[in-house]
Amino acid sequence: MRLRALLDTDALGLRLLGGEDELDRTVRGVMTTDLRDPSRYLSGGELVLTGLAWRRDAADAEPFVRILATAGVAALAAGEAELGAIPDDIVEACARHRLPLFAVNESVAFATVTEHVVRQVSGERAGDLAAVVDRHRRLMTSGPAGGGPDVVLDLLGTDLDLRAWVLSPAGRAIAGSSAAGPELPAAVCARLAAEHLAATRTGRRGPHRVTIEGGGAKRLDEGRRPGDGPGGTTYSLFPIRSAGRGATPASRDVRETVLSDWLLAVEADASDWPEERLDLLQGVTQLIAVERDRRDAARTVRRRLAQEVLELVQTGAAPAEIAARLRVAAPVLLPGLGAAPHWQVIVAKVEWDGGDIEGGPVAQSLLEEILVDPLSAGPEPSDRIAVAHNGDEAIALVPLPAVPDEHDGQETGLHADALLDSVRDPLTAGLADDGRLTLGVSAAVHSAEGLRGALEEARHARRVAAARTGRVCAAGHQELASHVLLLPFVPDDVRRAFTARLLDPLRDYDRKHRAELIPTLEAFLDCDGSWTRCASRLHLHVNTLRYRVGRIEQLTNRDLSRLEDKLDFFLALRMS
Numbered sequence: 414m415r416l417r418a419l420l421d422t423d424a425l426g427l428r429l430l431g432g433e434d435e436l437d438r439t440v441r442g443v444m445t446t447d448l449r450d451p452s453r454y455l456s457g458g459e460l461v462l463t464g465l466a467w468r469r470d471a472a473d474a475e476p477f478v479r480i481l482a483t484a485g486v487a488a489l490a491a492g493e494a495e496l497g498a499i500p501d502d503i504v505e506a507c508a509r510h511r512l513p514l515f516a517v518n519e520s521v522a523f524a525t526v527t528e529h530v531v532r533q534v535s536g537e538r539a540g541d542l543a544a545v546v547d548r549h550r551r552l553m554t555s556g557p558a559g560g561g562p563d564v565v566l567d568l569l570g571t572d573l574d575l576r577a578w579v580l581s582p583a584g585r586a587i588a589g590s591s592a593a594g595p596e597l598p599a600a601v602c603a604r605l606a607a608e609h610l611a612a613t614r615t616g617r618r619g620p621h622r623v624t625i626e627g628g629g630a631k632r633l634d635e636g637r638r639p640g641d642g643p644g645g646t647t648y649s650l651f652p653i654r655s656a657g658r659g660a661t662p663a664s665r666d667v668r669e670t671v672l673s674d675w676l677l678a679v680e681a682d683a684s685d686w687p688e689e690r691l692d693l694l695q696g697v698t699q700l701i702a703v704e705r706d707r708r709d710a711a712r713t714v715r716r717r718l719a720q721e722v723l724e725l726v727q728t729g730a731a732p733a734e735i736a737a738r739l740r741v742a743a744p745v746l747l748p749g750l751g752a753a754p755h756w757q758v759i760v761a762k763v764e765w766d767g768g769d770i771e772g773g774p775v776a777q778s779l780l781e782e783i784l785v786d787p788l789s790a791g792p793e794p795s796d797r798i799a800v801a802h803n804g805d806e807a808i809a810l811v812p813l814p815a816v817p818d819e820h821d822g823q824e825t826g827l828h829a830d831a832l833l834d835s836v837r838d839p840l841t842a843g844l845a846d847d848g849r850l851t852l853g854v855s856a857a858v859h860s861a862e863g864l865r866g867a868l869e870e871a872r873h874a875r876r877v878a879a880a881r882t883g884r885v886c887a888a889g890h891q892e893l894a895s896h897v898l899l900l901p902f903v904p905d906d907v908r909r910a911f912t913a914r915l916l917d918p919l920r921d922y923d924r925k926h927r928a929e930l931i932p933t934l935e936a937f938l939d940c941d942g943s944w945t946r947c948a949s950r951l952h953l954h955v956n957t958l959r960y961r962v963g964r965i966e967q968l969t970n971r972d973l974s975r976l977e978d979k980l981d982f983f984l985a986l987r988m989s
Contacts, residue, residue: 414439414440414530414533415436415437415438415439415440416435416436416437416438416440416460416487416488416513417436417437418533419440419460419515419530420436422529424525424529425517425521425525425526425529426517426518426520426521427490427515427516427517427518427521427526428515428516428518429513429514429515430499430504430507430514430515430516431504431507431508431513431514432488432507432508432511432512432513432514434511435488435511435512435513436513438487438488438513439458439487440458440459440460440487440488440530441457441458441459441487442456442458442459442460442530442531443459443460443461443462443526443527443530443531444459444460444461444462445461445462445463445523445527446461446462446463447463447464447465447466447467448467449467449473449476449477450476450477450480451480451481452480452483452484455481455484455485455486456484457484457485457486458485458486458487459486459487460486460487460488460490460526460530461481461486461488461489461490462490462492462517462523462526462527463489463490463491463492464491464492464494464495464523465491465492465495465496465499465500465503466495468496468500468503471500471502474500474502474503474505474506475502475506475509477506478503478506478507478509478510478512479506479510481510481512482510482511482512486512487513488512488513488514488515489503489507489512489513489514489515490514490515490516490517490526491503491514491515491516491517492517492519492523493516493517493518493519494519498516499514499516562579562587562588562701562704563588563589563590565697565700565701566578566579566588566589566590567590569590569679569697570590573690575590575679575680575681576590576679576680576681577589577590577677577678577679577680578590578597578602578677578678579653579675579676579677579678579701580602580605580606580609580675580676580677580678581606581675581782581785582606582609582610582671582672582673582674582675582676582779582782582839582840582843583603583606583779583782583783583835583836583839583840584599584602584603584604584605584606584607584835584836584838584839585602585782585785586599586602587675588701597678599835601625603835603836603838603839604623604625604838605623605625605648605650605676605678606676606839606842607838607839607841607842607843608621608623608650608842609621609623609650609652609676609678610671610672610839610840610842610843611842611843611845612650613652613667613671613843614667614671614842614843614845616667619650619651619652620649620650620651620679620683620691620694621649621650622647622648622649622650622682622683622684623647623648623650624645624646624647624648625645625646625648626645646680647680647681647682648678648679648680648681649678649679649681649682649683649684650676650677650678650679651676651677651678651679651694651695651697651698652674652676652677652698653674653675653676653677653698653701653702653705654670654674654698654702666770668765668770668775668847668848669770669771669774669775671843672763672775672778672779672840672843672844673775673778673779673782675701675702675705677694677697677698677701679694712781712798714745715745715798715799715800716777716799716800716801718738718741718742718745718799718810719742719799719800719801719808719809719810720801721738722735722738722739722742722799722810722864723801723803723808723810723868725738726864726865726868727803727865727868729865732860732861732862733861735861735864736860736861739756739861742799742810742812743812755812755813755826755857755858755859756810756811756812756813756857756858756863756864756867757810757811757813757826757827757854757855757856757857757858757867758808758809758810758811758854758855758858758864758867758868758870758871759780759784759808759809759811759827759832759852759853759854759855759871760806760807760808760809760852760853760868760871760872760874760875761776761779761780761783761806761807761808761809761850761851761852761853761875762776762805762806762807762850762851762852762875762879763775763776763779763805763844763848763849763850764805764848764849764851765847765848765849766847766848767847771805772805772806773802773803773804773805773806773807774802776802776805776806776807776850777800777801777802777807779807779840779850780800780807780809780852781798781800781809782836783832783833783836783852784798784800784809784811784827784832785798798811799811806872806875808868808871811826811827813826813857826854826856826857827854828854828889828891829852829853829854829874829878829887829888829889829892830887830889832852832854832887833852833885833887836885837885840884840885841884841885844884844885848884849879849884849885849886850884850885850886851875851878851879851886851887852875852878852886852887852888853870853871853872853873853874853875853876853877853878853887853888853889854871854874854887854888854889854890855867855868855870855871855874855890855910856870856890856910856914858910859917863910863913866910866913867910869910870890870910870911871890874888874889874890874892875888877892890910890911890914911985912985912988915969915971915981915982915985916931916985916986918968918969919931919934919965919968919969922964922968928961928964929961930961930964930965930968932951933947933951933958933961933962933965934962934965934982934986935986936950936951937958937962937973938979938982938983938986942973942974942979944958944959
């Protein structure tokens with residue numbers, strides 16, 4: 414706002430004592446001080462309010478006014494409550510330094526002046542920012558991306574002093590303004606996402622307000638005000654709905670989008686914001702939604718590759734044809750990879766009680782988010798994720814860098830429980846009491862021949878997860894013991910995949926080192942684990958036998974002193 418506007422406001426009761434030629438100066442803020450040297454708190458453009466308590470005699474006026482002028486303040490407003498008329502030495506000092514001077518009537522509180530200036534400045538900044546946001550939107554919709562969500566959030570930080578972040582429904586921080594300071598802790602992100610999803614599922618109108626305290630999050634939507642109770646940080650949560658889904662949110666079932674929409678978290682209580690500012694934030698969410706759709710479009714190639722491989726695997730195509738398609742996919746999913754990767758299959762399914770909601774697209778979008786490292790920042794760390802959907806299930810084809818054959822029994826790839834650890838709370842809130850997510854993870858396979866078995870293994874693991882209680886459940890290949898695989902409903906491909914995973918490390922070792930780990934294992938089991946009898950049968954020293962058995966356990970991550978592991982090896986050898 415301009416200084417001239419202050420004089421036009423009768424409620425402020427300001428009188429101009431000097432600086433008529435400087436009334437077109439811009440006021441960018443307001444500060445109240447009675448310090449003799451307030452320079453450390455000045456950044457320029459302020460209207461400085463003072464009660465003159467710093468003035469002991471006429472000599473104090475010159476240094477005080479010089480400090481204000483050097484700092485670039487817009488004007489000085491002195492109160493008449495303490496000394497009555499403003500002393501001439503202050504008027505003269507302001508005239509020398511060309512600093513506009515106002516007298517504040519004793520009947521007008523400094524708080525009244527401050528509130529008026531802040532409200533006007535904030536409103537004008539919001540108007541300027543709205544114009545910038547509109548220009549940015551036109552750039553993004555008509556040409557190359559204009560910098561992504563971070564640029565828009567930076568505008569909120571610099572122009573409105575709002576700290577803001579874009580979060581995924583699983584609680585991953587996608588973007589944040591440079592003015593937002595330190596990144597939000599992962600636990601806070603997850604809690605904000607959970608509260609947003611819970612509020613969305615109950616149909617409450619946004620923005621949703623939440624305060625984060627030491628003990629967790631508390632909703633403010635139900636009458637609680639930020640000042641009630643212990644201190645905390647208040648956030649207002651705005652949904653970011655995809656701009657490319659066509660129908661308005663009111664015409665769709667919220668369950669179709671609740672697990673895929675981003676959200677904007679602003680560190681402020683929006684309950685008392687004017688409509689203009691709320692409209693501005695709505696425009697910001699629409700702008701970020703355009704960028705979200707752009708990023709989704711970039712996943713099209715990876716989704717198509719996954720769909721093509723999946724169709725080949727399910728139709729029983731020749732391994733050579735599948736391998737050729739994988740060679741095409743590898744450079745896209747793992748650019749610059751020197752060796753052919755291993756592959757892992759993950760199957761996810763989202764089911765809702767009642768309603769006719771297609772679960773495949775929901776599970777696809779959700780699985781793409783789950784497979785991103787929850788601690789990674791930025792909107793596109795998922796360039797190695799290819800997810801297709803088939804009916805009600807989503808299927809991810811995850812490439813893994815090739816590892817040495819002798820990996821000492823260490824598990825490679827993704828683990829079912831680890832995938833859901835950081836996202837369980839937000840997703841549970843989004844699923845509410847009528848939705849369910851189940852997920853199955855296969856072991857890593859080394860070639861196209863193993864993909865069909867990996868797919869069936871992941872599906873069977875998902876069925877194991879579905880048999881458990883809870884809204885979000887997962888199971889991995891480690892939970893498919895061989896004695897379970899003998900059940901008649903288990904597909905043959907799952908049995909073969911399990912057998913290969915258990916025995917292939919030993920076969921590979923025997924082939925490369927001309928060792929005899931497989932025959933040693935068979936003899937050890939036939940001798941009921943007797944070291945003396947087995948060593949005698951193989952014509953080995955007992956220490957040599959112990960070395961071989963130790964190597965078997967190391968390569969397979971099993972313990973031959975355990976009955977369950979002995980049974981697994983026995984059945985695997987019989988099925989091979």
